[in-house]
Amino acid sequence: MAATSAFDLETALAERRRLHRYRTRLNTDAPAGRETVVDGRRYLNFCANDYLGLANHPDVVQALKQAADDIGVGSGASHLVCGHSRFHHALEEQLADATGRPRALLFSTGFMANLGVVGALLDKPDAVFEDKLNHASLIDAGLASGARFRRYLHNDADSLAAQLARADARRKLVITDGVFSMDGDAAPLAALCDVADAHDAWMMVDDAHGFGVLGEQGVGTPAAQQVAARIPVYMATLGKALGTFGAFVAGSEALIETLIQFARPYIYTTAMPPAVAAATLKSLAIMRTETWRREKLVALIAQFRRGAQAQGYTLMDSATPIQPLLIGDDAAALQLSGRLREQGVLVSAIRPPTVPDGTARLRVTLSAAHAPEDVDALLAALGEAPSSQD
Template sequence: MGFDLAADLAARREQHRYRQPQIMDGPCGRHALVGGQQYLNFCSNDYLGLANDADVIEAFRQGARDWGVGSGASHLVCGHQRPHQDLEEALAEHTGRERALLFSTGYMANLGVMSALLGKRDAVFEDRLNHASLLDGGLLSGARFRRFAHNDANALSRQLQRSDARRKLVVADGIFSMDGDEAPLAAYADACEAHDAWLMVDDAHGLGVLDPQGRGSLFAQGVNPRTQILMGTLGKGLGTGGAFVAGSHDLIETLIQFARTFIYTSAMPAAVAAATRVSLHKSREENWRREKLAELIARFRHGASELGYTLMPSRTPIQPLLIGSDAEAMALSGALQEKGLLITAIRPPTVPEGEARLRVTLSAAHELKDVDALLLALDQVGRRKPDV
């Protein structure tokens, strides 16, 4: 039979699920430049508007002048430079942990943690709507893999009670990237403590956004001391790139020794680490960014609800409009792009069947008039039907 790749690609096109990257001809920010045209950008994860911040850019430039543009090696060879160490210490302090460890991406951090801690005698329990990197990490760890109903602590508790695994690891997103809702972390911590399990939270979308100092979901929900493993990314709220894991001294030492995605990859450029220290400081001290976000979120939710769009229960910058049909979501995204607004249609398998949506994301770089322009366009295009 061979590899009939053309047939697979054709089938994906017919399902309205064919994906292609749009080439951005400008930096991440309030606007996106695509094909010579400027759009209001409502699909980036630059929640605090730090990706194109002047102070962060200058720190990156200075870091490149001082440290070059590449680390040259993995952390355990000769790639761990002073800015990496300084950033790890700053992240540990920010998150109230003994230590933190840098990874090249959030995906690699999640794979690395689970492969280092789990094996065939263990079990991992994951929320059904967890990010793909968490699901892949659990599957690749070799542990017994269990999924529980979304945000259902009772279902989790029942699964934990039935398990006889040596180690039990419960894994959840702090904020779910496609719905924008938050995990009930206190209830998960209760279940873990009752059944001798550890709790790991991927707070990629909470870091910088939640808590008055931007420390994320664990602080916003008061469960930081009850959560053994925190993973955070640097390329969303903090505006740079890479990721980290924070926890106890023994956890970080274990990852250094056994996490293959840490051991066998080059360290991020030191300039990125230097820039991230500045963005971390700004995210902590400049609470006006979170206050502005809250104002933008409230304005959008009120307006979209008034227009009759189906919102999801989110108080975060992730504000999906549930459409349903893949084709209709694509048509609406295209209609908005014609009006100068860039919003991606999210379709299965990223979201469940029948739950295609427009994933609107807001940033402190936006202005109230930008939200008003989006609402006006949504009113004008309505629920655009796909071409037949």
């Protein structure tokens, strides 16, 4: 049956192809790590978020296997029915301890965690204030909540203050990424907290790309900036630096009980497999004790930035494992990514609408699993595949 004009899907798809913004998936066939295999060819992998190199750590893998043998694969139900296992409960307790919060609550994904938190805390009489470069899940959560939705200029406390000064909402929630996923820079949390406090607003930080990487023991951006006690709502994911899957929210007893009672994505979703929670317990312990992983990352980041700058690439203001090379033109970013792939190096080209128009980039991500020789190989490939800036 022919589609009606209202459902003309092909036109929109064709337009995305014309703009060089069409997305495709890679079928990989290798454990997560410094290398991957695509269509039978092995590549150095610089586009994963496995920042600490834990996704294929033998102790983490063994913890998952052992728990699967002990308790099976599926959880069987939502947390509030009968799906909340001893592994889930132990992980929540350890996450609360790591972040210095009274309690933590597991979610199956970061997207669900953000939808759950914002939906549980805000309604039509309220207002939410978000950084313009916040992750899509935070934008969608704010819009879906029904609260008045405002966006302030990126990392600009003065812009936030102007927005808050005009607000007469019942509740005011300020939300920012801790580390921005496409730029790699960190939010100025102390300045944002000062503004929020002055206007009786709460702060929420999505630290998906900071947890595990920043702060003593890797416990995140607020800890690294010494403002953890000023952030009532802390959210982070488990599928990046911890190398597993899922997300959590940490905060007060009242916050977590509110989410249990009112966060619909938590209430109505099957709990993550308990074996994944068991694996995450192991990776969390490694994250907190093996400080050399973060020290190695710092060295690799400095090595890459020196080499890329020497070749004339435009870097962004990032001291984290996310190191974007700003290209600008969508087609040029795709072309550079393709040239690197020809040389056995995998780096994703990030284009609008994920990033603003005119800011297409290659998003290089570094891992403690990489060796300095791997970074040398990436820099050599970039030297052989000059960007449109040359």
